[in-house]
Amino acid sequence: MKKTFVIGDVHGCFYTLMDLVKKLPKNSEMIFTGDLCDKGFYSKEVIEFVKNNARCVLGNHDNYMSKYLKSSMNGEHFEWNTSDEYAGYTTVSSYLKCDEKLINNHIDYIKSLPFYIQIDKYFITHGFGLPYYNRKDNEEYKFSLSINRLSNRRHEDDYEVDFEKYD
Template sequence: MNLRSRRHWVIGDVHGCHRPLCHLLATLPPNDHLVFCGDVINRGEAIPATMNLVWDLVQAGRATWLRGNHEQDLIDALDSRDGLSQHATYAQLGDSSARQWLPRLQQLPLVYRGDGWCATHAGFDAAGQPDLSIRDPFWEAYDGRFGQVVVGHTPRPQVERLGEIVLIDTGAVYGGCLSAYCPQTDAVVQVEGAATDAVLAGVGPC
């Protein structure tokens, strides 16, 4: 079966939440293709295990891991050797392992394109180029040129639609839920996120 014709599930920002991700994967159909919408890394308590799990899925052909702003920040810090002390991913991996990950992170795509839809971490700029940190300017100005766009990056209480934009980061690392969205069927699957005292305003349990 052609990959583009398979059913897809776009997964919101995981941020090192390994156990919720395992629960979500056990819930989703095993033959569907998974698209991780970036920010697999940082913030959570099990970042290396989460990275290894997602990378194994990529290597097996079951998933695509998109680059988020947190992956890009780590790439930049490893390249420049500046600001590494601020990265939870670097702290949990250690220098040697982090540098082994660098070429993998550098090859992560910015966009995944399906039939009539696409996924990217945050959105597109005015020129139609992926922007890993954009928010309101994209939400307000998107003209539909790429069809439905599924994005993470900005935690919301629930999966939310803004016209042709679907926001699927539901704050798993902040005590919200980890969400997967199917562009072909409009279905949403959610599991409880990480138990945490770091509550983000407006993001609560599933």
């Protein structure tokens, strides 16, 4: 039986990821929970590896990176946190010597990522899925699936509270 491994928040750490992959059984399925970029030095390599070898859901860092790269290529400005904590400059620098075709390929790949993957009883998302599970396909709630915090909504009826049904 094929084993599935869910891997989260690689954040540009390509060689650490490769060390992990070597430890997985051959022919394992890998599903990544987003945030492939930022912080580490090899965001481009991580995205290329995941694109060619695994399934992935959208993470908030990936979403911001793709918007930043696309707007920069179009001569526009998109605000992105480039502080040392988030290492946006490190991510961008991993693309400095790339041709436009590869950058566009990665942008298109990130834009194609789903907010969630559901396999039988497993619901895989980058962010805070359960409170929005029953509304997972509602556009108004989708971004909450890719970020690790609740939206600005604070109404009790916005949250799923019967967690036992997911056991």
